[in-house]
Amino acid sequence: MISFVYQNPTEIHFGKGVTEQLGETLIRVGIRKVLLVYGQGSIRRNGVYDRIMKFLKDQAVEVVEHGGVRGNPRLSHVREGIRKAQKGNVDGVLGVGGGSVIDAAKAIAAGSVASVDVWNFYTGRAQPERALPVAAVLTLPATGSEMNGISVVTDEETHAKNALVAPGILNPKVSFMDPEATLSLSPEQTAFACTDILSHIMEAYFTTSATRLPIQDNLIEGVARGTVEAMAAIQSDPADLDARASFMWSATLSWSGICQAGIPNPTMPCHALEMPMSAVYDMAHGAGLSVVIPAWITVAGDRYLPRISSFVGAVFGTYAETPSALAEIFRQYYRTIGSPVTFAQAGTPAPDIERLTHLASRAFQQRNMTDYTPEIIAEIYRACL
């Protein structure tokens, strides 16, 4: 039996029109001047920006703007945000967007009250002891960042894409989730979100450890089935708001810690394998995952076979027992939802396998996952071709 600590204090406001409470909620949690972090401007096009600004102004919350976060948030842009937060003397950071925006908001929140450069937190050379309070308005559900203490940032100079895990420090104080904001997502964005959500759940499920909490399997299978059902409902009717709501909530459930409670050392390394892919080729994280997961199952799935087989049975209702047959079930599912399963389909026909292997090997070494040799890693990347 495994021991664990579980705590997740984030306050979630879920439903139609919940951002109307944004201004007064920020004031309640002590934020009167905020750094507003957002992405490439989609929130200006879909009206979210104007609504947010209105709700903030109505309550006289002062705003310092920091737009321009990219799909894989970049260190230089985070550092620029830290300078703005410090110069503007803000009380908190509000991310409005998807996981990348919220991750960037967290990085800025930790970096702006730190005595060292923020990248030290992402390389493990330092741990943040505190951060400005973070709030989030989620518009693209996928990473679960709205209810966890994780942030992923890419150093665009070295192509290192690293995660900072600081529960209790980085968890947003409050997150707003309005499913209506997701109606404008493209089929592609929704598909990539789906692969990301399912991969989070699988990382908790595909463990080789004999000591686990059996009921977590039931919980994870339930959330995974619900995600697959919501995705199918969205595909048949993109305007189905109940399905959009389920899908949005599935992202939070899958990576907020409740599915991971009692899971010792998740041993499915697909996030670690994918991160060099999106760092070097700037592909969508979800696209990279649907490329690498079947390849990983093909090459390294033999040691997790009963778990993968049990997951496939519980979630997809099909049965297979060889790595290649199980990999093909995933490929088929990803094709169904419109997510790529090869490097070429993901827009990178001739990837530099050696470089990816080098970057991934470094990450595996840092995690002491020595059973993944550079040879095995290279073989997995070749299976993505």
Added chain:
Amino acid sequence: MISFVYQNPTEIHFGKGVTEQLGETLIRVGIRKVLLVYGQGSIRRNGVYDRIMKFLKDQAVEVVEHGGVRGNPRLSHVREGIRKAQKGNVDGVLGVGGGSVIDAAKAIAAGSVASVDVWNFYTGRAQPERALPVAAVLTLPATGSEMNGISVVTDEETHAKNALVAPGILNPKVSFMDPEATLSLSPEQTAFACTDILSHIMEAYFTTSATRLPIQDNLIEGVARGTVEAMAAIQSDPADLDARASFMWSATLSWSGICQAGIPNPTMPCHALEMPMSAVYDMAHGAGLSVVIPAWITVAGDRYLPRISSFVGAVFGTYAETPSALAEIFRQYYRTIGSPVTFAQAGTPAPDIERLTHLASRAFQQRNMTDYTPEIIAEIYRACL
């Protein structure tokens, strides 16, 4: 689509030996002098008391004792605890036991810093605005009190058994859950816990509302299946620690709010129907539930038929479509685990139906559940004979 707010800040320490951290954790959350609330002495017999006292003394946490909480915690004993807490000037309240003990600890925590008598919080005449910090060491998993803001107390003079729901005020700051402490539970205690856990999940599932979050069904079905599987494993081997751990965690999952998120007005009133039974006849809450749930399905289940049928299919893997057939599936399950299905089996061969109906009707009126007339309520109680 329904809107909801979800937050649950309780810090859970789960696993073998976790109470070793008790003293230092209390000090970390600001408790240097604590009111120790416990029950009828089982923690003295099974060694939990001695271990707790050692871990508190090791960290020089001062202790004021308040033992003697009964299965349905009584108002007079709560008031006595409030006097002790005030006189002893404690910083917090530690409940060591099952749900009744933790509920009593919460009542004392709220009452000892209130300007009105604590019972006002349970009748709705006042709402607590604050409480002393509560900590819990759970030894009998069932009610989920270790991770929610709910407390149920009985006024033994009037036999009113009322619930106080005050999330954010009553949630324990920290709860310790060591599955080893549950190895000494009797088959009967475990069975009653199982009926209580499943009833919490069903209250969220059996709703007539058309606006719900579909993925919550999957989540609830997963937790319910996990509970049933853990119970079966405990029955075949009471020393199966993984099963005990799953069972313990299922109690927390089922009533901590995560299964209830997005569920508008749960409409299964079995807790309201049971509470007069345990208040008047002092039967175990779980025993009362397994008596009343099949009776409720028989008499009033017709309006929830698709939901009950879907639950039975997902959790028990069987199919039925009439109220009486569905009720019989539950009776059969309760018999299998050893929980009573009639008043007589629960030790009350000749209940006062009129009195129970009167008490329940009052509770239904307070909740504006006018579709349950006294005639229907009496018919449900008669179906328990």
